[in-house]
Amino acid sequence: xxxxxxxxxxxxxxxxxxxxxxxxxxxxxxxxxxxxxxxxxxxxxxxxxxxxxxxxxxxxxxxxxxxxxxxxxxxxxxxxxxxxxxxxxxxxxxxxxxxxxxxxxxxxxxxxxxxxxxxxxxxxxxxxxxxxxxxxxxxxxxxxxxxxxxxxxxxxxx
Amino acid sequence: xxxxxxxxxxxxxxxxxxxxxxxxxxxxxxxxxxxxxxxxxxxxxxxxxxxxxxxxxxxxxxxxxxxxxxxxxxxxxxxxxxxxxxxxxxxxxxxxxxxxxxxxxxxxxxxxxxxxxxxxxxxxxxxxxxxxxxxxxxxxxxxxxxxxxxxxxxxxxxxxxxxxxxxxxxxxxxxxxxxxxxxxxxxxxxxxxxxxxxxxxxxxxxxxxxxxxxxxxxxxxxxxxxxxxxxxxxxxxxxxxxxxxxxxxxxxxxxxxxxxxxxxxxxxxxxxxxxxxxxxxxxxxxxxxxxxxxxxxxxxxxxxxxxxxxxxxxxxxxxxxxxxxxxxxxxxxxxxxxxxxxxxxxxxxxxxxxxxxxxxxxxxxxxxxxxxxxxxxxxxxxxxxxxxxxxxxxxxxxxxxxxxxxxxxxxxxxxxxxxxxxxxxxxxxxxxxxxxxxxxxxxxxxxxxxxxxxxxxxxxxxxxxxxxxxxxxxxxxxxxxxxxxxxxxxxxxxxxxxxxxxxxxxxxxxxxxxxxxxxxxxxxxxxxxxxxxxxxxxxxxxxxxxxxxxxxxxxxxxxxxxxxxxxxxxxxxxxxxxxxxxxxxxxxxxxxxxxxxxxxxxxxxxxxxxxxxxxxxxxxxxxxxxxxxxxxxxxxxxxxxxxxxxxxxxxxxxxxxxxxxxxxxxxxxxxxxxxxxxxxxxxxxxxxxxxxxxxxxxxxxxxxxxxxxxxxxxxxxx
Numbered sequence: 013x014x015x016x017x018x019x020x021x022x023x024x025x026x027x028x029x030x031x032x033x034x035x036x037x038x039x040x041x042x043x044x045x046x047x048x049x050x051x052x053x054x055x056x057x058x059x060x061x062x063x064x065x066x067x068x069x070x071x072x073x074x075x076x077x078x079x080x081x082x083x084x085x086x087x088x089x090x091x092x093x094x095x096x097x098x099x100x101x102x103x104x105x106x107x108x109x110x111x112x113x114x115x116x117x118x119x120x121x122x123x124x125x126x127x128x129x130x131x132x133x134x135x136x137x138x139x140x141x142x143x144x145x146x147x148x149x150x151x152x153x154x155x156x157x158x159x160x161x162x163x164x165x166x167x168x169x170x
Numbered sequence: 171x172x173x174x175x176x177x178x179x180x181x182x183x184x185x186x187x188x189x190x191x192x193x194x195x196x197x198x199x200x201x202x203x204x205x206x207x208x209x210x211x212x213x214x215x216x217x218x219x220x221x222x223x224x225x226x227x228x229x230x231x232x233x234x235x236x237x238x239x240x241x242x243x244x245x246x247x248x249x250x251x252x253x254x255x256x257x258x259x260x261x262x263x264x265x266x267x268x269x270x271x272x273x274x275x276x277x278x279x280x281x282x283x284x285x286x287x288x289x290x291x292x293x294x295x296x297x298x299x300x301x302x303x304x305x306x307x308x309x310x311x312x313x314x315x316x317x318x319x320x321x322x323x324x325x326x327x328x329x330x331x332x333x334x335x336x337x338x339x340x341x342x343x344x345x346x347x348x349x350x351x352x353x354x355x356x357x358x359x360x361x362x363x364x365x366x367x368x369x370x371x372x373x374x375x376x377x378x379x380x381x382x383x384x385x386x387x388x389x390x391x392x393x394x395x396x397x398x399x400x401x402x403x404x405x406x407x408x409x410x411x412x413x414x415x416x417x418x419x420x421x422x423x424x425x426x427x428x429x430x431x432x433x434x435x436x437x438x439x440x441x442x443x444x445x446x447x448x449x450x451x452x453x454x455x456x457x458x459x460x461x462x463x464x465x466x467x468x469x470x471x472x473x474x475x476x477x478x479x480x481x482x483x484x485x486x487x488x489x490x491x492x493x494x495x496x497x498x499x500x501x502x503x504x505x506x507x508x509x510x511x512x513x514x515x516x517x518x519x520x521x522x523x524x525x526x527x528x529x530x531x532x533x534x535x536x537x538x539x540x541x542x543x544x545x546x547x548x549x550x551x552x553x554x555x556x557x558x559x560x561x562x563x564x565x566x567x568x569x570x571x572x573x574x575x576x577x578x579x580x581x582x583x584x585x586x587x588x589x590x591x592x593x594x595x596x597x598x599x600x601x602x603x604x605x606x607x608x609x610x611x612x613x614x615x616x617x618x619x620x621x622x623x624x625x626x627x628x629x630x631x632x633x634x635x636x637x638x639x640x641x642x643x644x645x646x647x648x649x650x651x652x653x654x655x656x657x658x659x660x661x662x663x664x665x666x667x668x669x670x671x672x673x674x675x676x677x678x679x680x681x682x683x684x685x686x687x688x689x690x691x692x693x694x695x696x697x698x699x700x701x702x703x704x705x706x707x708x709x710x711x712x713x714x715x716x717x718x719x720x721x722x723x724x725x726x727x728x729x730x731x732x733x734x735x736x737x738x739x740x741x742x743x744x745x746x747x748x749x750x751x752x753x754x755x756x757x758x759x760x761x762x763x764x765x766x767x768x769x770x771x772x773x774x775x776x777x778x779x780x781x782x783x784x785x786x787x788x789x790x791x792x793x794x795x796x797x798x799x800x801x802x803x804x805x806x807x808x809x810x811x812x813x814x815x816x817x818x819x820x821x822x823x824x825x826x827x828x829x830x831x832x833x834x835x836x837x838x839x840x841x842x843x844x845x846x847x848x849x850x851x852x853x854x855x856x857x858x859x860x861x862x863x864x865x866x867x868x869x870x871x872x873x874x875x876x877x878x879x880x881x882x883x884x885x886x887x888x
Contacts, residue, residue, distance in 0.1 A: 032194050035190075035194075036190075036191050039186070039187055039190045039191055040187065042186075043183040043184075043186050043187045044183060044187075048274075048277075048278035049278045049279050051186070051190070051274045051278060052274040052275050052278075052279070054190060055190045055193065055270075055274060058190060058191065058193050058194045058197075059193060059194070059197050061194060062193070062194035062195070062196075062197030062198045062201065063197050063198075063200075063201040064201075065194075065198050065201070065202075066197060066198040066199065066200065066201025066202035066203075066204075066205060067201045067202070067204075067205040068205075069198075069202050069205070070201060070202040070203065070204065070205025070206040070207075070208070070209060071205045071206075071208070071209050074206075074495060091331075094397055095334070097390060097393075098338050098342075098390055098393075098394040098397070099338060100390070101342070101345070101383065101386040101387040101390045102338070102341050102342050102345045102387060102390075104383055104386070105345045105348075105349060105372070105383050105387060106345065106368075108372065108375055108379070108383065109348075109368060109371045109372050109375075112371065112372070112374035112375050113371055113374075115374040116370060116371045116372075116373065116374035119373075119374065121370055124366075124367045124370045125367070125370045125371045125374075127367040128348075128366075128367030128368040128369065128370050128371030128372070129371050131364060131367055131368050132368050132371060132372075135305075135341045135344060135345070135368075138305065138309060138337050138341060139337070139338060139341050141312075142312075142333070142334035142337045142338055143334070143338075145312065145316075145330050145333075145334055146330060146331050146334035146335075148330070149326075149327035149328075149329075149330035149331050149334075150327060150331065152327050153327040153328075
């Protein structure tokens with residue numbers, strides 16, 4: 013990268029960051045000041061600024077940034093927390109639906125309520141099942157990479 | 171009362187503030203990952219793939235958005251499953267954008283609302299259907315991976331995490347809707363046919379509870395979406411971008427033509443010995459793989475337990491590229507029962523043999539089954555041949571058996587140790603003489619067609635019978651033809667596929683020079699490898715001819731009534747199965763002519779093998795494998811012969827000398843010599859032909875010789 017390119021990239025980076033900051037300011041103005049007309053512009057600036065920052069970093073020389081290493085080292089724990097947090101509210105919702113199902117069936121629309129309970133049960137099962145599978149997959153991903161040459165692996169396969 | 175709903179119901183100002191502010195994060199992650207990939211692709215060599223953009227764009231839409239290659243008869247479950255996920259996801263995305271347009275543009279800026287009335291009702295129903303498709307498709311994918319477990323599919327952590335994300339996102343959407351409707355008692359609720367029954371059930375809960383659970387679900391739903399979007403660029407979920415790009419920038423040249431090394435005399439790099447030696451489009455190729463395993467379904471090496479699995483070669487390259495490119499995805503891509511993906515194992519390994527092994531490279535038959543099946547047009551064969559070129563031309567490493575092939579090609583112009591002046595020895599078996607082009611030219615005459623005999627057809631005793639049969643057909647039809655005789659040489663096909671591009675170009679240039687000397691316009695050949703080389707690769711060096719395969723010509727002669735077939739011929743009875751040669755079928759799209767020629771014999775009953783036409787299973791002889799020992803796994807030719815025998819046919823019809831050689835060996839290998847035989851289409855037709863002199867064609871061709879008559883000519887070439 014030439015000096016001019018580096019300078020240009022630096023300027024784009026500043027412009028992108030400024031777009032994000034300005035976008036956030038517009039969103040605050042929209043929601044706290046009631047000026048909803050500017051919300052779309054705020055969202056647009058945040059999106060464009062984010063894309064700009066990402067593209068500029070992505071096209072730059074690969075760097076093993078410390079924060080990336082931190083994320084990488086804790087990816088299993090982070091993944092499991094994320095899985096738990098994403099599933100917990102729907103589990104609560106569907107479990108609550110099943111708990112109140114008898115009461116709901118007594119309110120005159122028992123057939124529909126029963127159907128609702130059944131759908132809730134299926135969705136609960138799908139959510140919990142996916143959570144379990146995802147946690148297993150994330151734990152498995154933490155296994156150390158198997159050493160060995162592809163030829164050895166290939167010959168074993170053969 | 172007009173049907174509509176309150177957008178951001180039960181959400182305070184904090185909701186949109188967080189929603190829009192945090193939106194920067196997934197955009198940064200997504201853009202970073204995509205840019206990182208583009209940067210990786212740009213490490214490759216330049217290549218122009220920006221021509222014919224309209225055609226490219228339409229094809230990319232057809233093949234990816236419209237699922238042209240994804241939903242196929244043989245992959246109906248997987249294809250429809252993918253279609254359901256795709257339609258569900260895209261519809262829900264569009265639905266979200268519609269709500270944003272209403273809430274952020276049309277209402278606040280123009281004071282106009284379109285999210286109401288009939289549109290709103292239909293929208294609700296469509297979104298519910300899309301949610302069902304998304305969840306159903308994702309669950310079907312999990313079922314396929316955990317219950318059906320096709321042998322070609324390997325489940326990685328990444329696959330599971332993505333599917334779990336999709337299911338949970340869909341479920342969250344329904345939960346948020348049901349919780350809202352449970353409180354608002356939405357009169358148009360039944361249009362949300364999935365959420366509505368749940369809303370009725372949930373309505374038994376106290377309102378404060380419903381509101382609290384709704385808020386929690388709303389926030390977690392958008393945060394899950396953001397985490398998912400952030401994950402996209404570092405996982406297989408990048409495939410909507412990479413697949414589309416890969417199909418958009420796919421190679422438009424004939425699939426049978428390998429790209430030559432340009433200006434080879436002055437080239438400094440031969441083939442691909444490191445990642446940067448591939449073109450940028452090839453690097454995009456390997457990045458586009460989503461390890462669906464379709465390339466393995468008809469792969470002869472995978473089916474016979476050899477080290478080469480085309481998918482794994484691509485993934486090994488992709489993992490290596492990700493390591494070197496600084497993308498920190500990888501470990502989630504490690505297969506559950508395979509040590510073959512060493513993603514994240516470090517960028518400092520050598521491409522060959524650390525990332526891709528020579529065994530993998532040498533096992534490929536270049537049959538193209540992988541490329542024909544790949545839904546995103548990954549071209550495995552050029553990748554493999556590129557690495558072979560490096561091994562042969564830069565490292566001098568190749569299977570020992572190939573040494574004599576190279577030597578013979580250089581010295582004698584054919585892979586075999588026969589002098590060129592024996593090329594026309596087979597003509598002595600014909601009653602009528604076959605002129606050579608030199609004689610024809612000397613007489614100042616012209617011929618209608620040049621018969622390119624090929625090396626196997628010239629020297630191999632078994633394939634000479636096909637050559638003789640074809641010559642008899644041409645003579646019977648009254649076609650004025652000639653051969654090159656001792657002036658014919660190899661087209662360079664085996665050398666090129668083995669990776670000796672230098673020798674291949676030398677052979678090809680010699681052949682083109684000879685053909686151009688005689689101003690040849692039309693060529694017929696019984697060898698699909700020669701056919702492919704002359705038709706698709708000779709134009710690269712100025713050789714432009716009309717090339718037809720002998721099965722096409724025979725079919726045409728039958729249709730025109732220029733040869734007459736005897737329906738009572740000994741060869742025209744019983745069940746026959748036809749094997750599609752890879753270089754005729756998959757590479758050049760000719761499936762019908764050989765079948766139609768066989769169908770002209772009403773006594774023959776054509777039975778198809780399980781794998782036929784573009785899913786045909788290779789004989790094992792392509793890519794130079796004819797000249798190499800098959801030391802790993804079981805034998806490909808025997809697998810194919812068994813498949814042919816399983817049809818109940820007694821006769822295997824071939825249309826390629828490579829296949830003929832492999833099947834003769836295969837029939838011996840499975841011990842079926844007594845009950846099963848292989849004949850070329852030309853032999854079957856010539857053997858069933860009513861000849862002008864009344865000779866018994868069947869005896870002259872397949873029938874007599876298959877009953878044990880000794881071959882008349884040279885021994886099998888070594």
